[in-house]
Amino acid sequence: MEVGFLGLGIMGKAMSMNLLKNGFKVTVWNRTLYKCDEVVAHGASVGETPAEVVKKCKITIAILSDPAAALSVVFDKDGVLEQICNGKGYIDMSTVDPQTSCKISEAITSKGGHFLEAPVSGSKQPAETGQLVILAAGDKALYEEAGPAFNVLGKKSFFLGQIGNGAKMKLVVNMIMGSVMNAFSEGLVLAERGGLNPHDLLDVLDLGGIANPMFRGKGPAMLRDDYSPAFPLKHQQKDMRLALALGDQNAVSMPVAAAANEAFKKGRSMGLGDVDFSAVLETVKLLKHPS
Amino acid sequence: MEVGFLGLGIMGKAMSMNLLKNGFKVTVWNRTLYKCDEVVAHGASVGETPAEVVKKCKITIAILSDPAAALSVVFDKDGVLEQICNGKGYIDMSTVDPQTSCKISEAITSKGGHFLEAPVSGSKQPAETGQLVILAAGDKALYEEAGPAFNVLGKKSFFLGQIGNGAKMKLVVNMIMGSVMNAFSEGLVLAERGGLNPHDLLDVLDLGGIANPMFRGKGPAMLRDDYSPAFPLKHQQKDMRLALALGDQNAVSMPVAAAANEAFKKGRSMGLGDVDFSAVLETVKLLKHPS
Amino acid sequence: MEVGFLGLGIMGKAMSMNLLKNGFKVTVWNRTLYKCDEVVAHGASVGETPAEVVKKCKITIAILSDPAAALSVVFDKDGVLEQICNGKGYIDMSTVDPQTSCKISEAITSKGGHFLEAPVSGSKQPAETGQLVILAAGDKALYEEAGPAFNVLGKKSFFLGQIGNGAKMKLVVNMIMGSVMNAFSEGLVLAERGGLNPHDLLDVLDLGGIANPMFRGKGPAMLRDDYSPAFPLKHQQKDMRLALALGDQNAVSMPVAAAANEAFKKGRSMGLGDVDFSAVLETVKLLKHPS
Amino acid sequence: MEVGFLGLGIMGKAMSMNLLKNGFKVTVWNRTLYKCDEVVAHGASVGETPAEVVKKCKITIAILSDPAAALSVVFDKDGVLEQICNGKGYIDMSTVDPQTSCKISEAITSKGGHFLEAPVSGSKQPAETGQLVILAAGDKALYEEAGPAFNVLGKKSFFLGQIGNGAKMKLVVNMIMGSVMNAFSEGLVLAERGGLNPHDLLDVLDLGGIANPMFRGKGPAMLRDDYSPAFPLKHQQKDMRLALALGDQNAVSMPVAAAANEAFKKGRSMGLGDVDFSAVLETVKLLKHPS
Incomplete structure (x- = not known):
């Protein structure tokens, strides 16, 4: 099977390599060309422009950094739109908002093309090992x-x-995750201030009904004040805002998510927007001498 | 090893049977005697009173239904206190508040006895299979x-x-669990009202960073409005209240737990106190024609 | 002094009558012409189009129903823009969002005109008696x-x-008002359910530090379940959403406003969007048999 | 009319002086005797003990600093209980919790005496000028x-x-006041960070539907970071906790009060427990460099 592949960032490179390893013929394009070298060394062809890739391939996959890049690759000169046509498919795996997705969808289908949004859940390592979750x-x-x-x-x-719906599903999942992170942070501080060892709390949680990879993975780092950014707090807060907006449109009252959102905003106001969203722990911690 | 065992409710029976199966000599007591029959059939001896059990055994374990029963077995006539003494140990595995635990502890130790509180996490099945988590x-x-x-x-x-500290650890864990349940409920309703299939949400969650046994176990039932009481909502709300009180004493602000607590109170006001705490989902659901 | 006046809705009619009574010469325009009759009977002239009014008057005031109408009167054929020029002023007293206001401002000033946004606080009666508060x-x-x-x-x-800034000031004031209304509602229900007479609460509040016209004006009606719409709940909720968005842009965490906003959303989900925002009381009331 | 008066603190002295000025015969008692001098100079008699005052007067009023003092004056040696009897009345105007009030009530009535709890709203100045609000x-x-x-x-x-019910009414009023203070604080910070002058906000609020003495009285001081303690934050938070507990007992969900309570707890954790409750403003303010 032959596929086009637009965008060779961290995710795109891992994914296209994975396709090559599994016997796919892949034609790649990237805005800065030198990033194609490694995949070419593993057998990929190169297209000069998005349009050229689409012209050559029946199906083209894209995974780009943000909505602006996702739009640009479709609508700009030499973009996807110039060659998309009846019988060709375009799959955007970037994480974008529903509006951006709809705009791209309308443009592609008005030319007779087929369109799929397919954001993924999972980061670099799952991308390399083919362990992503695809929300198409x-x-x-x-x-x-x-x-x-x-x-x-x-x-x-x-x-x-x-x-x-792909974009919405990501928002719902991230909203739950953000509230869960707040619940976890409150529990860690309560344990410590209440005279318990928070490491014991991690161990007890991991043996119970809400044991989960996030507590296991991030908990020990959080207890060291280590908030190396896997998912920046400001992006988590943005997703909560968008999920709350989706709730607003549908008259769904979500008081816990709203409280969690305000805690993330407090995190931003404390200068924690660029570190990992687990840094919301800092908003719960004791600030000065209590009274 | 020989142990005394006070209380043969669901948990106590399973636990004492488990001890017998594993070669322990066990002397049991229960307020209503006939409940001893099955364990006696498996080799247990019977004590007429708590005092008699303590007199006979170096270590006595108790697991009783509530703080009142836990106090009664110690302080009443023919109770633990009459025979506890230097060299003997008493282990209360009931789930009680820290105050009850302290009161029992003081009485036992003032007689020279040794005391351990050891509430457990886990219900009937883990009790039978020796899979409890013990918070001593x-x-x-x-x-x-x-x-x-x-x-x-x-x-x-x-x-x-x-x-x-055993009691406190249970409160912290249950507080986190209560907030997580609210986050989950809000997500389920948002998914459905936002045009997604909530069963897909369950599947996506189960593949991601916050996948956990509670979502997996309770999610499908919740989508059927099935709230068979494993852990009644009013007990969950009581634990959140106590955890928030612990935060109050230690000046820990916990806005997400507070919002979750109010949602459980709303559940009580809707008549859902006696069904499972997952029924907090009902407080999030659409009530009438939205506007 | 001579002024133009665009829009003779409830507010516009009261305001233009007021100007006439106080000796101003007023040239009015309204989309449906017959609404001009009464003010003409009191001495106003009529302009055929917004453009004609602007042509005739040095200063033109507009008060229109919503952002769409505010934009239309400026940008449509025969609109304000066709005649605005150096030396002429345009004052929009409609309640619109900051973005709409900016768009109008840019268009007017690019033609050399002067622009003021001036939303008002106060409804029909203050408009008739000249008791509005003007946020210019x-x-x-x-x-x-x-x-x-x-x-x-x-x-x-x-x-x-x-x-x-005029629009922002209205949002901040309405946000505070929305939270205050929630606090009031919670207190009324708590009083009643706690065994107090909520009418006594109204009396006690009115003698204390937070006595205010809103409690005095709406309280007795709320106790009769009378939510005749002075300010519809869905509009109040929209203003809270916009105020929270302003906070989001500026990293201001506002947990109380966020909780109040979710309560208003719950109100919408209960079908109360079109009645007065004091109906948020219904979201606090007991729903069924408590447990 | 002749009354006994127990307790000559700030409030008690002002109130007893007021009674004297208005022609009442007053017999006073205070734990530290020299505090009686001024009222004696204005015509009061002195009783050596609470019991002696009660023996002499048909009605005795008390206003003491806290529940412990209120209990002591009744139950201790030479206390009210020794002389209270059929035909005599005892009025406790201290601010105490409902439980303390009930305990005193039971003791007084079991002796045949009549009892009234009558906490007041208002501080020193209203006490001097007879402008208190009495919640009997x-x-x-x-x-x-x-x-x-x-x-x-x-x-x-x-x-x-x-x-x-007197104690409960005070709790409900203070709960509303605490939420209102949070709403006000969030608005002040939002105004400032959103580019408005918060002094303008004070002026606009004071002309609108939620204009109230508290905004007028405390607002300007808050904008100067002046939190001179009129009502300490930790006492306000305690009252909110008690009001929320009253809600808990009656299954009333109060999400806005709960969020406000957590903000006051955050205030305590920031070391603001002993300054005025308006210092909750500090919990909303920007803490560091936002992101």
Whole structure:
């Protein structure tokens, strides 16, 4: 199977390498060309422009850094739109908001092309090992056609219905995760201030009903004040804001998520926006001499 | 090793049977005698009163239904206090508040006895299979002496320091669990109202960083409005209240737990106090025609 | 002094009548012409189009129903923009968001005109009696030139600096008001359920440090479940959302406003969006048999 | 009319002086005797003990610093209980919790005496000028008999029903006040960070529907970071905790009060427990470099 691949950032490179290793023919493009070298060394072809890649391939996958980049690669000169046509599919695996996704979808389909949004959950390592979770929505036929590629890239892929649903699912998951992180942080501080050893709390939690990889992975670092940014606090807060906005549109009252969102905002006001979102722990910690 | 065992409710019966199976000699007592029959059939002896059990055994374990029962078995006529003395140990595995635990501790130690509070996390099935988590605090030497019994009863035991810490650890864990349940409920309703299939959300969550047994175990039932009471909502809310009070005493501000606590109170006001705490989902659901 | 006046809704009619009574010469325009009859009977002239009014008057005031109408009157054919020019001033007293205000401001000033946004606080009755509070921002010279008109229309006017600040001030005030209404509602329900007479609470509050016109005015109606819409709940919730968004942009964490906002959203989900915002009381009330 | 008066602190002295000025015969007692000098100079008699005062007077009023002092004056040797009897009335105007009030009530009535709890709202100045608000509960006949004294002491008195209701009413009012203070603080910070002058906000608020003495009185000081303690933050937080507990007992969910309570706890954790409760403003302010 032959696929185009636009964007060779951390995720894109790992994913395209993975496709090559599994026998796919891949034609890549990246804004800065030298980033193509490694994948070319492993057998990829290079396209000069997004348009050229789309012209050559029946299916083109993109994974770009943000909504602006995702739009640019489609709408700019020599972009996807110039060559997309009936019979060709375009799959955007970038994490973007539902509005951006809809805009791209409309443009692609108005040219007769097929479009799938397919944001992923998982970072660099799962990308390298094909352990991503793929949240696809849009053109069902294209989803099925892309099945062999998704099987290589992810441990599991979902087809979630109409365009926008992939982005929404990510928001809902991240919202829950943000509230859970706040609950965890409050518990860690309460344990310590209440005279317990918070390391014992980590051990007890890990044996119980809410044991989860995040507590296990981030807990010990948090107790060392280590907030190396895996997922920056300001991005987590942005996702909570967007999830709350989705709730607002649908008249869903979410008091716990709202409280968690304000805690993340407090984190931003304390200068913690660029470190890991687990730094919300700092907003709970004792600040001065209590009274 | 020979141990006394006071209280043959669901937990106590499973635990004493487990001790017998693993070669312990066990002398049991229960307020209603006929409940002793099954364990006697498996080799246990019977004591007529708590005092008699303590007189006979170097170490006596109790697991009773509530603080009142825990106090009664110690302080009433023919109670533990009449025979406890230097060289004997008493281990209360009931779930009680720190104040009750301290009161029992003072009485036992003033007679020269050794005392350990050791509430457990886990219900009937883990009790039968020796998979409890034991949260012990108090007399360290007694903790070590009881090691062989704890190894049979639990998959893991913790020694958490001074009396009261076992109870506190349970409160902190339950507080986190209550907030997590609220986060989960808000996410389920947001998914459904936002046009997603909440079953997909369960699947996506189970593949990610906050995958945990509680989501996996309770999620599908919640989507069927099935709130069969494993842990009644009113008890969960009581534990959140006590955890917030512990925070109050230590000047720890916990806005997410406070919001979750109010949601559980809303659940009580909706008549959901006696069903499972996952019924907090109902407080998030749409009530009437939105506007 | 001669002024143009665009928009003769409830507010506009009261305000233009007030200007006439106080000796101003007024040229009015309204989309549906017959609404001009009454003010014409009191001495106003009529302009056929917004452009014609602007052509005739040095200063033109507008008060329109919403952002769409505010934009239309400026940008549409025969709109304000066609005649605004150096030496002429345009004052928009509609309640709009900062973005709409900025858009109008840019268009007016690019033609050499002077622009002031001047939303008001106060409804029909204060408009009739000249007791409005005017929240002006933008062109300082125009603010001063319009002083005689503002003195007639309002009991007090403020100049708040750059364009957008008038709108922001309204959001901040409404945000505080929304939280205060929630605090009040919670207190009323707590009093009643705690065995007190909520009418006594109204009386006690009115004698104390937080006595205010809103408690006095709306309290008795709320105790009769009377939520006749003075300010619809859904509009109050929208203002809280916008105020929270302003806080988000400036990293201000506002947990109480966030909790109040979720309560108003709950109100919307209960079908109370179109009645008065005091109906948030219903979200606090007991729903079923408590446990 | 002749009354006994126990306790000559700031409030008690002002109140007893006020009674004397208005023609009452007053017999006073105070733990430290020299504090009686000034009221004696204005015509009061002195009793050696609380018991002696009660023996001499048909009605005895007490206003003491805290629950411990209120209990001591009744139950200690030479206390009220030794002389209270059928036909005599005892009115406790101290601010105490409902439990303390009930305990005193039971003791007094078991001796045949009549009891009224009557906490006041208002501080030193209203006490001097007879402008207190009196929140009475308990014995209705005694309430009426004490009418002439209440008319002198307060601008208004309420009879609120059974013992405990006076204390409860104070809690509900203080809970609302605490939430309102948080709403106000969030608004002040939002205004400033959003580019508005917070002094303008004070002026605009004071012209609108939620204008109130507290905003007017404390607002300017808050903008100077002046938190001179009129009502210490830790006492405000304690009252919110007690009000939330009252809600808990009655299954009333109060998310806004809960969020406000957590903010006051954050204030305590920042070392602000002993300054005025308006210092909750500091918890909202920007802490470091935002992101």
